[in-house]
Amino acid sequence: MDYYGSIEAGGTKFVCAVADETLTIIKRISLPTMSPEETLKQVFDFFDEYELKAMGVGSFGPIDVNRKSNTYGYITSTPKHGWRNVDLLGRLKERYDIPIAWTTDVNAAAYGEMHLGAGKETQSCIYLTVGTGIGGGAVVNGAVLEVFSHPEMGHITVQRYPNDKLESTCPYHDNCLEGLAAGPALEKRTGTKGQSLPSNHEVWEIEAFYLAQALLNYTLVLSPEKIILGGGVMKQQQLFPLIRESLKVQVGGYVSLPPLEEYIVGCDLGDDSGTIGCLLLAKKKEG
Incomplete structure (x- = not known):
């Protein structure tokens, strides 16, 4: 079965989820946001178990969403220690050769609430x-x-x-x-x-x-x-x-x-707004 992945990347925690074709969530985990290396190791360990068709990422920011920019996909001027100028999207693309939607955590939540909330x-x-x-x-x-x-x-x-x-x-x-x-x-x-x-x-x-x-x-x-x-x-x-x-x-x-x-x-979606939004964006990106 093919799956869609969601990452709600927060300054305090990363919420990762996998859903099926109907966007029913199969599994979800919450990880404390540590260093990029520590956090991404756990993210990869979670998603490596699944055959993903696409992924949606809603990240804490500021982030670079300008596709013409040399730092597109980066977390930029965040005060979060260790995460300034981290190429989060690039790191994910190195690991997974799939379409990945990239936006802010609140944009993802807005998208989720508009469609299903x-x-x-x-x-x-x-x-x-x-x-x-x-x-x-x-x-x-x-x-x-x-x-x-x-x-x-x-x-x-x-x-x-x-x-x-x-x-x-x-x-x-x-x-x-x-x-x-x-x-x-x-x-x-x-x-x-x-x-x-x-x-x-x-x-x-x-x-x-x-x-x-x-x-x-x-x-x-x-x-x-x-x-x-x-x-x-x-x-x-x-x-x-x-x-x-x-x-x-x-x-x-x-x-x-x-x-x-x-x-x-x-x-309406409570704490799931961002996760649902990321899954919807993933499915749209794959389509």
Whole structure:
């Protein structure tokens, strides 16, 4: 039997999966992200047992997705120790002479959600993960958005919440979304991890303000049919109505939007969004 492979390459863990022709997952493993040599040895040990037709890779970044670039397929300026300027795609191609789809982890998740998750029956959606960091992927007219590079939605500049003096947790930017709204920023504001905070804590209003501001900017630029929110912070369900209400205020009636309960939603595939997206991209690449 022929199989499809998926690698969701994260800074903390690599999730590898193999699926059959129907994209039913046959086996999956989760590996801690160690050095490239240690990690890839385990990746190869896993996939070597299968006759793969194609593979999809969704990687942490930044990565080079520009096919004209000399470093296409590389993980580039990542702060992850040992992984800067690693030719991940090249290493995989050396091992497996098969078509390999290459994109970001969040682009893969967006693709998975659009086809089989919360974005079904659309041709354009944004997937934003809010956790230890913030990252976003987009599908536009059925295709993953990437040309010269890929979206870095977590690092857009945002206006600060009134009287917010928090020192950004992003080492690159003083006023970016990730630095002011990711999990470490929540903890820095309150001294407590987000999952331990009560649902009525005032910090959720601040969080909703920043996320809604970002969603407004994405809406004005890309006008997606749906925005899907995932990641650990978005397991706080009280955030969804707060974000929708803040977005309504910040739009100010300038553009029309779909009903907000249908426009801003959680992910249907949960932790499988990226894996499913990689498998779909693999099958598309093979076809």
